[in-house]
Amino acid sequence: MYKHQNSQGSGSFSWVFQRVTGLILVVVMVGHYILMHYTPESGHTYDAVLARMQSNWYRVLDLTFLVLGMYHGLNGVWGIFRDYKLKPWQTITIMSLLIVLGLAFTLWGVKTILDIPYVQTSTSELLVN
Amino acid sequence: MSEFKKFDQRNWVKTNLNYKKDPGSWAWILHRITGIALIGYLFMHIFSLSPLSQGRAAFNEFMSHYTTPFFMALEWILFAFVLFHSLNGVRIVLVDWADGAKYHKALYRYSIVIGLVMFFAMGYVMFSHEIHQLFK
Numbered sequence: 001m002y003k004h005q006n007s008q009g010s011g012s013f014s015w016v017f018q019r020v021t022g023l024i025l026v027v028v029m030v031g032h033y034i035l036m037h038y039t040p041e042s043g044h045t046y047d048a049v050l051a052r053m054q055s056n057w058y059r060v061l062d063l064t065f066l067v068l069g070m071y072h073g074l075n076g077v078w079g080i081f082r083d084y085k086l087k088p089w090q091t092i093t094i095m096s097l098l099i100v101l102g103l104a105f106t107l108w109g110v111k112t113i114l115d116i117p118y119v120q121t122s123t124s125e126l127l128v129n
Numbered sequence: 130m131s132e133f134k135k136f137d138q139r140n141w142v143k144t145n146l147n148y149k150k151d152p153g154s155w156a157w158i159l160h161r162i163t164g165i166a167l168i169g170y171l172f173m174h175i176f177s178l179s180p181l182s183q184g185r186a187a188f189n190e191f192m193s194h195y196t197t198p199f200f201m202a203l204e205w206i207l208f209a210f211v212l213f214h215s216l217n218g219v220r221i222v223l224v225d226w227a228d229g230a231k232y233h234k235a236l237y238r239y240s241i242v243i244g245l246v247m248f249f250a251m252g253y254v255m256f257s258h259e260i261h262q263l264f265k
Contacts, residue, residue: 019225022218029215033208037254044192046185066175073168080161101172109175115182 014075021072028065053116066109074102152237156217163214170207201255208251209244216240 035052036043052058081094148154180191194200220236223229229236253260 019222023222026215026219029211033211033251037251044196046181046188046192049181049188050185069171073164073171076164077168080165105172105175108179112175112179112181 018072018075018079021068024068025065025072028061028068032065050116050119053113054118059113062113063110066113067106070102070106070109074098152234156220156237159213160217160221163210163217166210167214170210198259205248205252205255208255209248212244212247213240216244 042048078095078098086094150158177191177195180188195204217237217240220229220233220240223236224233
């Protein structure tokens with residue numbers, strides 16, 4: 001096996017993907033901020049979220065945002081750790097911690113998004129009320 | 130075997146602070162600090178939106194804590210972090226993929242100016258309700 005776990009591969013894929021996900025996140029973040037702060041209600045009430053989540057496009061967008069954000073963030077944290085000379089046990093511990101935490105919180109977020117019910121009323125009616 | 134200078138753990142902070150920093154060094158340092166803060170925020174964000182599963186009353190009750198002026202101010206500071214990380218991230222991509230190494234210091238200055246303008250513009254958007262109350 002590898003003497004140092006972090007010498008596996010060149011890491012070039014994660015380097016490119018960090019930039020690609022970053023650019024996607026910048027674009028989605030603009031939309032996110034407009035949606036959340038257009039009015040004080042749009043980002044902070046249950047009904048606004050419920051109305052948006054009637055559309056599967058919003059659900060898919062939010063799921064993508066969540067997964068890409070989590071990947072980009074944790075890969076970034078891992079990149080910081082990689083700058084320091086880690087012992088193999090430190091590498092394994094940090095890597096496992098990042099993966100377990102990342103997976104747990106991603107699944108929690110996915111569950112939160114998918115738990116939001118589909119209601120019978122039309123989206124426009126919800127927005128009026 | 131090549132000779133490596135022994136890493137001086139005790140004077141680590143001092144060595145780093147004394148190192149001459151140009152805009153690129155500051156960008157690198159701040160990109161890390163904002164990045165760590167943002168992934169920390171993402172974890173909190175997932176936690177704080179989880180009451181969505183408990184229905185309208187529970188969620189609105191929970192969210193009422195976050196619409197206080199204190200949390201709104203924190204959200205504004207969060208936007209500063211997002212802005213720096215986004216603009217500097219675009220700068221990094223330009224340096225890597227678009228010959229940006231030739232103009233990265235200028236890019237850094239432009240990022241700061243654009244960032245400040247967007248920061249105050251967002252301040253107006255977020256606090257517009259309160260600002261209108263003041264000048265009524």
